[in-house]
Amino acid sequence: MIGIFGKLRSKHDRAVLLLVFWLLLALIGPLCSSYNPGAISSQPVFSGPSTAHLLGTDYLGRDTLSRLLDGIRHTVLLCFASTLLSCSIGTFMGIAAVTSKSWVEVLAGRVADGFLAIPSLLFALLVIAVFGTSTVALIMTMGVIYMSGAYRTSRALSQSVAQRDFVTMARARGEQMTYIIVxxxxxxxAGPMMADIGLRFIYSVLLLSNLSFLGIGVQPPSVDLGSMVRENMLGVVYGSPAMIVPVIVIAVLTVGINVTLDSHGRKD
Structure with a gap:
């Protein structure tokens, strides 16, 4: 791995490699596991690393590595879906606010301000209390929460671009608004919005981890990184990897993805 990173000299190439690594780990990581994430082994609880269990076992004697790979899958895919939803809606609203009539901008701005006025965790608790903790509910909740931030960024960028000469010339040529937008x-x-997507993804990961830590995020038998931390809190007394490793993975995931998309945005 060190040799590969040495050949990839540009920050962009290293960032792309890191992004591909997390996506592949989320998609095929659980398939490479030797144990069922929910299977209880014959090893004692919070046992240390061994040849049979590379990261030891958790509070029920389950293989920590298998649980970790399954947790990464749920965290990455759920947060990726919610980020894609929030940024797609926010970008569309931002462009529409700039290119449409004034009442569209006023309406979109009021909707965005309304969601921004509600603390994200409180809003998530209210929505989950009404619609439950299903996967669709979690994705929709996080998508709606972070839609407002994406809208503000998209609107500011679109407003700046819409005032440039090449857009004015396109309008003078009689180009349709669809052509001007696309x-x-x-x-x-696109470049600056990619950097903004990195922030939305980080916020989604942290919110999902908070919800799961409170017990209202991803529900058993499924697991994510936040629920792994909650389940294995007693393991910190024994220095168990079942408690420590998920915390490290959350930190590496959020920082790595942000650096990935931010460097891509600066290059573009």
Whole structure:
């Protein structure tokens, strides 16, 4: 791995490799596990690393590595889906606010301000209390929460681009608004929006981990990184990897993804 990173000299190449690594780990990591994430082994609880269990066992004697791979899958895929939803809606609203009539901008701004006025964790608790803790509910909740931030970023970028000469010339040529949006505005805001996607993804990971730590996120028998920390809190007394490793993975995941997309945005 060190040799591969040495050959990838540019920050962008290293960032892309890191992003691909997390996505592949989320998709195929659980398939490479030797144990069922929910299977209880014959080893004692909170046992240390061994040849049979590379990261030891958790509070029920389950293989920590298998649980970790399954937790990474749920965390990455759920947060990726919610981030894609929030940024897609927010970007569309931001462009529409700039290119449409004034009442559209006023309406979109009021909706965004309304969601921003509610603390994200409190809003998530209210929605989950009404609709439950299903996967769809979690994705929709996180998507709606972070839609407002994406809208503000998209609107500011689109407003700047819409005032440039090449957009004015396109309008003077009689180009349709669809052409101006797709060919002129979107390509020029894509780079900065990629950096914003990194922030939304980090916020989603932290919110999902908080919800799972409180017991209202991903529900058993499924697991994510936040629920692994909650389940194995007693393991910190024994220095168990079942408690420590998920915390480290959350930190590495959030920082790594942010650096990935931020460096891509600066290059673009």
């Amino acid at each position: 060919q002129e505005i979107l390509p020029n805001i």
